[in-house]
Amino acid sequence: MPEGKLCNKQPVTTKEQLDALLADTRGRVYYEEMKSLEVDKEKLRNSLKASLKSRTKTWLEMCAHCGLCADSCFLYTVNGRDPKQVPAYKIQSTLGEIVKRNGDVDNEFMLMAMETAWSKCTCCNRCGMYCPYGIDMGIMFGYLRGLLFSQGFVPWELKIGSGMHRIFHAQMDVTTEDWVETCEWMAEENGEEWPGLEIPVDKEDADIMYTCNAREPKHYPEDLAEAAILFHLAGENWTVPAEGWEQTSLTMFAGDWEGCKQQVLNVYSAIERLRPKRVIGTECGHAHRGTVVEGPYWAGRPDGQPPAPYIHYVEWIAEALRTGKIKVDPAKRIKEPVTLQDSCNYVRNHGLAMVTREIMSYMVEPGYFIEMTPNKEHNYCCGGGGGFNGVGMYRAQRNVALRKKRDQILATGCKLVIAPCHNCWDAIRDLEEEYKIGIRWSFLKPLLIKMAIVPDHLKPKEDEE
Amino acid sequence: MYEFITGPLLWVVFAAFLGGLAYRVVWYVKGLHWQLDRVAYSAFPADGAKGAVRSIFFWLVPFGTRSWRIKPGFTAIFFGFHIGAVLVPLFLTGHAVLLHERFGINWPSIPQGLADWLTAAAIVSLVLIGLRRISLPEVRIVTSWYDWLLIVLAGLPFVTGFVAVMHWGDYQFWIIAHILTGELLLVSIPFTKLYHVVGFFLTRAQLGMDFGIKRGGRKGRNMPW
Numbered sequence: 001m002p003e004g005k006l007c008n009k010q011p012v013t014t015k016e017q018l019d020a021l022l023a024d025t026r027g028r029v030y031y032e033e034m035k036s037l038e039v040d041k042e043k044l045r046n047s048l049k050a051s052l053k054s055r056t057k058t059w060l061e062m063c064a065h066c067g068l069c070a071d072s073c074f075l076y077t078v079n080g081r082d083p084k085q086v087p088a089y090k091i092q093s094t095l096g097e098i099v100k101r102n103g104d105v106d107n108e109f110m111l112m113a114m115e116t117a118w119s120k121c122t123c124c125n126r127c128g129m130y131c132p133y134g135i136d137m138g139i140m141f142g143y144l145r146g147l148l149f150s151q152g153f154v155p156w157e158l159k160i161g162s163g164m165h166r167i168f169h170a171q172m173d174v175t176t177e178d179w180v181e182t183c184e185w186m187a188e189e190n191g192e193e194w195p196g197l198e199i200p201v202d203k204e205d206a207d208i209m210y211t212c213n214a215r216e217p218k219h220y221p222e223d224l225a226e227a228a229i230l231f232h233l234a235g236e237n238w239t240v241p242a243e244g245w246e247q248t249s250l251t252m253f254a255g256d257w258e259g260c261k262q263q264v265l266n267v268y269s270a271i272e273r274l275r276p277k278r279v280i281g282t283e284c285g286h287a288h289r290g291t292v293v294e295g296p297y298w299a300g301r302p303d304g305q306p307p308a309p310y311i312h313y314v315e316w317i318a319e320a321l322r323t324g325k326i327k328v329d330p331a332k333r334i335k336e337p338v339t340l341q342d343s344c345n346y347v348r349n350h351g352l353a354m355v356t357r358e359i360m361s362y363m364v365e366p367g368y369f370i371e372m373t374p375n376k377e378h379n380y381c382c383g384g385g386g387g388f389n390g391v392g393m394y395r396a397q398r399n400v401a402l403r404k405k406r407d408q409i410l411a412t413g414c415k416l417v418i419a420p421c422h423n424c425w426d427a428i429r430d431l432e433e434e435y436k437i438g439i440r441w442s443f444l445k446p447l448l449i450k451m452a453i454v455p456d457h458l459k460p461k462e463d464e465e
Numbered sequence: 466m467y468e469f470i471t472g473p474l475l476w477v478v479f480a481a482f483l484g485g486l487a488y489r490v491v492w493y494v495k496g497l498h499w500q501l502d503r504v505a506y507s508a509f510p511a512d513g514a515k516g517a518v519r520s521i522f523f524w525l526v527p528f529g530t531r532s533w534r535i536k537p538g539f540t541a542i543f544f545g546f547h548i549g550a551v552l553v554p555l556f557l558t559g560h561a562v563l564l565h566e567r568f569g570i571n572w573p574s575i576p577q578g579l580a581d582w583l584t585a586a587a588i589v590s591l592v593l594i595g596l597r598r599i600s601l602p603e604v605r606i607v608t609s610w611y612d613w614l615l616i617v618l619a620g621l622p623f624v625t626g627f628v629a630v631m632h633w634g635d636y637q638f639w640i641i642a643h644i645l646t647g648e649l650l651l652v653s654i655p656f657t658k659l660y661h662v663v664g665f666f667l668t669r670a671q672l673g674m675d676f677g678i679k680r681g682g683r684k685g686r687n688m689p690w
Contacts, residue, residue: 051501053496053497053498053501053502054492054493054494054495054497055493055496055497055498055502055671057496058493058667058668059668061658062658062660062661062664063607063658064612064658064661065604065607065608065609065612066604067601067603067607068532068536068539070603070604071535071536071603072532076603081602081603083602083603083605083606084606086603086606086607088607089606089607092607128672129531129532129688129690130531130532131532132524132532132665133661133664133665133669134520134524134668134669134671134672134673135668136672136675293679293680294503296505297499297500297503297505300500302499302500302505302507302508303505303508303509304499304503304504304505304508304509304678304679305505305508348680348681349680350680350681350684351680351681351682351683351684351685351686351688352681352684352686354686376689377681377688377689378531378689
């Protein structure tokens with residue numbers, strides 16, 4: 001069974017394998033090897049037998065082929081209504097065929113299925129809301145990704161991402177030392193402006209344990225500082241774990257289910273170790289989906305709940321504003337037309353639509369908040385979800401996908417877009433870069449810090465003099 | 466002939482129809498898997514039930530969901546067909562009489578005039594559903610011979626029954642054709658994707674539970690279908 005040195009059916013579990021993949025610029029060798037990667041049909045058949053149950057089987061068999069899902073899919077509408085972008089067609093021609101042929105598919109088929117699974121679906125789950133039978137093709141694409149991953153047909157960046165999680169328990173090579181140092185550095189760096197600012201590591205029995213996205217310590221440490229400042233302002237008793245702080249799951253995008261489980265168990269064991277009253281995750285959509293919504297199932301928790309109450313950052317902000325833990329200076333509220341991006345992963349898939357709107361009611365001068373159309377659960381994917389942002393090979397397709405969000409934003413007339421999700425934030429930044437429509441975009445944290453009223457006892461001493 | 470196909474054969478047909486559908490339901494429910502489906506079905510029965518009921522209800526109501534509202538033409542022909550397809554076979558006076566004669570069951574019925582109109586609407590809607598299949602590229606690409614077979618299977622009992630009732634031809638021929646195509650349809654339902662007569666409720670309930678339990682229902686947000 002020919003397998004490549006870089007492209008093969010084994011997940012990346014050692015630093016050497018990871019470095020070899022990283023050294024292969026843009027995955028040139030990796031994708032070349034993939035062209036001759038054989039399909040292990042026996043393994044594929046066994047996977048189907050073990051994991052394809054009545055729900056998914058029925059979805060595939062019973063689809064009435066009515067085409068009602070077509071218009072629900074932004075990739076269909078932005079690609080000139082190409083019939084090959086109809087969700088039902090995309091899933092029937094890939095997973096549907098694998099099931100029909102009971103795994104008897106070849107390399108060429110798998111290459112096509114890979115392209116479909118990662119460049120023609122962002123797993124936004126919008127189609128599931130528009131199908132009369134409730135057939136959720138996003139879920140099926142997630143399942144298909146799992147089958148493809150187990151056969152080695154996965155985009156290079158996501159093979160790396162999965163390897164990062166398996167080796168570093170983080171989507172990037174951030175070690176425990178790096179993380180703890182970044183926490184100390186950020187607390188110190190901002191200590192002058194915010195006397196008494198702390199980022200307590202591994203504090204037991206705190207009220208809050210905070211988890212984040214590895215790119216925060218790696219590339220945007222100020223995000224971590226902002227989280228600390230807001231907890232400080234609100235007077236929260238909080239901590240971060242030294243191990244188990246990374247909330248994201250590129251393994252989920254990659255279809256690496258075993259890796260998903262390892263990642264989420266790492267976070268859950270931190271919860272069990274530190275016994276916080278509750279856990280709060282950063283402004284990230286897929287991290288929340290991975291760790292709070294889907295994670296309990298990967299970890300084998302029959303009640304589908306994490307070990308402690310685990311909320312999204314927007315829920316905490318809404319609560320802090322509602323209870324007055326953080327007060328907004330009315331004079332500093334946003335006084336320009338502003339719109340809000342609904343992240344699929346916690347709005348459509350976790351019911352938090354009204355939470356972000358409650359936040360807007362505190363942060364935006366009445367009359368200036370403008371909804372996109374459609375919005376809330378019916379909102380469209382940013383264009384870069386499900387790993388789409390990160391796959392170089394599909395960059396051209398991703399850029400086309402951004403047009404839906406571009407047009408939605410343009411229709412609001414707003415120049416400021418609030419995007420409380422890393423993936424959406426990236427996609428909106430990229431769409432500005434690509435289409436230059438003159439917009440700014442932001443997470444909630446920096447905006448809120450700018451408008452929050454700082455109580456006197458938290459101000460730097462020189463202010464008092 | 467008439468005695469046989471409305472007597473013993475009908476028994477066999479009903480047995481296959483009901484038995485087949487019962488098997489479908491049991492197979493589906495038994496195949497649900499909390500971990501693979503990633504829905505804690507039994508941990509939150511009340512949230513699940515609420516989600517399931519909402520998910521079924523709004524989709525049963527014409528224009529009850531956003532998906533129905535943004536496609537008014539399709540919604541009209543969809544319900545145009547389904548209302549007749551459900552009500553007429555179940556509550557036609559002729560069927561009630563037959564049930565009484567053969568099985569001694571007293572069965573309610575709807576006025577004949579209403580039944581005629583519903584049947585006509587169902588036939589016209591089915592033709593339009595077929596035309597939609599041909600004319601829209603996004604529907605054509607997912608259409609196969611199987612979909613056409615099902616349209617024919619579903620349409621025949623209505624066309625033959627309508628012709629018989631209207632006395633447009635040899636009544637004996639059309640009524641026999643109607644009974645046989647009707648029985649063929651009943652037998653086909655559990656063995657083709659027409660099992661959606663129960664499957665619709667199962668899959669809608671499942672997704673409703675998914676949203677009710679896991680994806681937002683427990684956050685106090687009902688899925689706005």
